[in-house]
Amino acid sequence: MRLEQLAFLVAVQESKSISLAAERAHISQPALSSAISKLEDELGVVLLTRTRSGAQLTEIAELIIVKAKEVLDIIDDIRSIGKANSIELNGNISVASDPSVNITIMPDILTTFKHNHPKVNTLLKVGESNNILQDVKTGKANFGIIFNTEAFCQAKDISCKELFTDEFVIITGTNSIISQNSIPLNQALTLPILLYNTEYITNCGVSSLLRKYGDINVSYRVDNLEMMEKILSQGESIAFVPKFMADEFAKSNKIKKISIDDAHLEVSILLIWSNRHHLSLVEKEFIRVIKDTCTKKRQAAQAAQVVQAV
Template sequence: MRIEQLLYIIEINQTGSISLAAEKLHVSQPNISQAIGSLEEELGVKLFNRSRIGAVPTEDGKLIITKAIEIMNKVEELRETANFQFNQLSGSLSIAAVPSLCLSVLPPTLAIFKDKYADVDLVMLELDYPQVLQEVLCGQVDIGLVSVSRDHECKYPQLIMEHLMDCRIMAYVSRKSPLSHKSSISIKELLEHPLLVSSDYLIKTFKKHGEPNILFKLGNSEATKRFITEGIAIGFYTETGMRKDPYVETGQIIALEITGEDFGVSFRTIRLKSRHLSQTCKEFTKELKASIATLL
């Protein structure tokens, strides 16, 4: 039994395909097939049922794969322990995050982290919540950073979700708007104006109080801020995400507190239970929490 054989069966289980596993691991398909066949012969069990549509683990295979994941996690821990003793954190770290975090705490966090651990290759994806969730569930990234409602409960038993911080969602209007002199605005008032929204959560919250006049459903993009600046519609962002935004700092758009509803979100990390929590990921999370502490 060889370590690479365990890696092969884990990857086949994740991708559902020998050919996809071979492509991802940069190994030829015949080599993987031969390695799996040798492992099955050594263990005396069939690990996968193969068909035209892919490879599905047998009941025996599922047990072996679970143990293989545990073994590979321990192997990774051993390597990291050796490297970390000499402050030689290396390898890669892949992160998928929602835009509001990419606008606020992630830039300073990544700058500090990269300065400390220059040998770590960082991969950063800016995605909306469903996409971040999918990337984590499929094992494509090490950690996901999401925003959910404060009362959100994770419905995926294979995930670990941890709280980072809570944050208010604010309404943002143009300085040209008649509303710009206000410090707060009620949901009833918001329903009287054209709105720019970026999430279904906001739409559902508005619909509790009436029918919102949604001009566009846009993400946290530059275009959204331009629409707000021109007074075309009201937009919505997290308070922390806009704290150092140039449009806010120059007074082109004004933040209003929303009353009449708890317009808050919770920022959280998500990761697979079955995926080894690397020392690299631990150090990144530590730096992230330190950056968040400066905002609270």
């Protein structure tokens, strides 16, 4: 039994296609099929059932893949020890990020990771949390950084790490008709609401949360933060965003932050990836940088709060 045979089997599960698995492994399809056939002969079991519509993994293959991933993880850990001080990591990573994270934390994540691993290319996409979840499910993105939405809670085969928690507040223009620093949630829901969404729909992570508290008055859907700021600065609409994103917007003299005085809309920020995707050394290092960066940001925010309290 060879490690590459196990890796090929895992690749077939992740890609859901022999041809795509072969392409990603940079070998021919016959060579990959031959490697798996030899593994079948050695184990004395059928791993792939081949039909006119394609090849399907058998139940025993799915059980073997669970153990194969554990073996490959251990091998990666061993390699990482040896490579830590000798060989530079290289490769590509695709990550999709919610805009709140993109404008606040992602710059530090990307620059830190690039500084440590200059030969790794990171491809970044910005999107709404539920859309990112679909990208991770379909393999368009290796990782996603999203809000913990209802859609995520119902998703299968997705792993996650909670990066931090926050709460939703309201942002609007500094010349808004809302003069107070806080308002009740039921009053806020009657105001024209702007949603950030990369699809022509109102069903997104934020809207699904707000609908738990009543009907919402959605007036705008935009997929551009600059447009979002321009519309909000007119003072006729509001947006619900995490506090750390609101603080970033509030640096402009065009936007102000308003608290919700009778509800606590907590939000968890999650790093997600597919269970069907075997994490490479590069990807594990990327996860470490994300976690470290978020921890430092959280500690800095807590220290700032202490200073303000004093």
